[in-house]
Amino acid sequence: MKNKIHMKQYYDLIFITNLPSFYKIKLYNEIALQKKILVIYTGDTAKERNKNFFNGTPNFRYYYLQGNIIKKIYFTIQILLKLNYNHLVLGGWDSLIMWIANFFSSKRKNGVIIESTCYESSTKGLKYIIKQIFLSHTSIAFTCGSPHSRLIKKLKFKGKIIETGGVGLINCQKRPHYIHKNTIKNFLYVGRLVDVKNIEFLIQEFNQFPESNLTIVGEGKLESYLKSISNNNITFLGHINNEELPNIYKTHDVFILPSLSETWGLVVEEALNNGLPVIVSNRVGCHENLIKENYNGFVYAVNDHDMFKKYIKQITKPEIYNRLVYNISNIDFQQQAYKQISSFVNLS
Structure with a gap:
């Protein structure tokens, strides 16, 4: 449902993310069965991804930001200032739009999805300070798993941590049957x-x-x-x-x-x-x-x-x-x- 956004509408959750990957679409579809949601795609490119990565039929309201970065930032600000919503969920801290959205929205409404881990994400120097500044205006961190939660704790995040257990929903198959094998190769x-x-x-x-x-x-x-x-x-x-x-x-x-x-x-x-x-x-x-x-x-x-x-x-x-x-x-x-x-x- 790609619709024009009516600025008087209410949403339980607004998600801002970069691209419509199939596993995120499946997750949003399930959430939309119980909550009124809006997903805003920033349109950032994904290198070395095939078209199949973005397959999926969205059964929720969504909107692609259009134009150059200035136009995208302007429209994002308009949404956050005029829409009535309960929670804003940002898909990371790596883009300017995410930063703008984070600081134009009320801290008590703000959440961020943490897909980075303590293995590869820096917790020292300037990067450490920048991440702390972002998190200072966020009340909830949605972490995928244990190493993601440890990263947030190393950054001294003081808000609520919710461990989701994944980055989206797979194409789930029926529970596999046990089949005995004598040769494994x-x-x-x-x-x-x-x-x-x-x-x-x-x-x-x-x-x-x-x-x-x-x-x-x-x-x-x-x-x-x-x-x-x-x-x-x-x-x-x-x-x-x-x-x-x-x-x-x-x-x-x-x-x-x-x-x-x-x-x-x-x-x-x-x-x-x-x-x-x-x-x-x-x-x-x-x-x-x-x-x-x-x-x-x-x-x-x-x-x-x-x-x-x-x-x-x-x-x-x-x-x-x-x-x-x-x-x-x-x-x-x-x-x-x-x-x-x-x-x-x-x-x-």
Whole structure:
């Protein structure tokens, strides 16, 4: 419902965010079933994202800011001064529009979504001071998980912290059935082919495991290079639509995310939801909240080749693998989604 904004309307929540990613749209749709919301998209670009990333049908009121930065700031101020709303939820602190909105709105109404973690976000020097200034006019911090909450605490945030348990809603599948396997050899990576994802490390490792297969789903600037250093046991599938990904997950045994930095890791949720144990680096933001060591996966120290090899060997043992898969089959993924939705719906 892309409508002109009537300045006398009331909204329970106004969200200001950059782009309409599919997992955010699903979250907003669920919130809109219980609350009257408006989503304002600032129109900031997202590099190296395919069109499928933005798929989704919004069932809520939304508006794209148009024109240059001056026009966008002017319209944002007009909205905040003239609309009647209970809560303003900002999608971060990295853009000028977010700063303008934060200080033109009442502090008691202001909340900010924190997708940065204590792993990669600076809490020293000028950046530390700038973040503290932003937070000084915010009453609620919506943190995705534990490392995100620790970041806010390091910044000495004095408001309310609500841990949402995610960055949006995945295309949730039915609870996976437990299927016993005697052979575990098909590994999977899903994501962009860019430096921060650390796929070269992954390829180096699987070049040493010719008896195992690695499938890489995604596209990006490193695709040609990564193909050039890969052995025959490594297959590149390119871009796969989100709707088709469950079929890919279900034809593999283990999911791997070796990122150097990952503020959350939605693909980890997707993999678990499709019944796959996971191996991720300790720089993947969701690992503290979603992965229980030796229960549904393993977490290794980033770029630690020996530790990585150890977990590959462990997870290919049927007695270990099947225990992990059985545990995953008992996870309530709907409850995880409910936690995110209720974080916003239950605001007083």
